[in-house]
Amino acid sequence: MNYSLATDSPFNTALLSPEGRAVYRIDTYLSSSTTTVKKVGGGQSEMEIGRVVWQSGRPGTAVVHGHEIYVNKSSFFSSSRTFTALNGQSYKWTFHEGSALMASNDSRQAPVATYTPATRSNPGLLHITPHGLTITGDVILSFVCVEGERRHAMRKSLR
Secondary structure, eight states: OEEEESSSOSSSEEEEOTTSOEEEEEEEETTTTEEEEEEEOGGGOEEEEEEEEEETTEEEEEEETTEEEEOEESSTTOOOEEEEOTTSOEEEEEEETTEEEEEESSSSOOEEEEEEOOOSSSOOEEEEOGGGGGGHHHHHHHHHHHHHHHHHHHHHHHO
16 A cells, blocks of 8 residues: 655655545644644544654654554664564564665565655655555554654754
């Protein structure tokens, strides 16, 4: 399933279906350092699927359907991030020139999702493979964590 980002921000955007319909809405509230992800239903009703709590200097903590998942650095010098999804399996996000790949963190390394950043002519694209559709909430929340942290680190390095 392909979702394009309505705006080039993991903090405040909508994830759009290929038909252009908002399927998820992502909103960040600076006063509470929280990003909320909501699934948009028919008639534009919304149901919260999770939230990310941002902590200064530490990785964000995602709460998916009431359960906490911690997105951690794989090792001290690594840019990759790992977490255990609600299904009990470990996954890893890796990065290459702004793009990201989420795969199972085992010998199979089964692809779960990819992120392609926006260009002048194309919006950012989050692609969830059939393997990832069973954990869509985990994929989206962990994406918000890792892409949000990556962009925050980029802004800090430019100062």
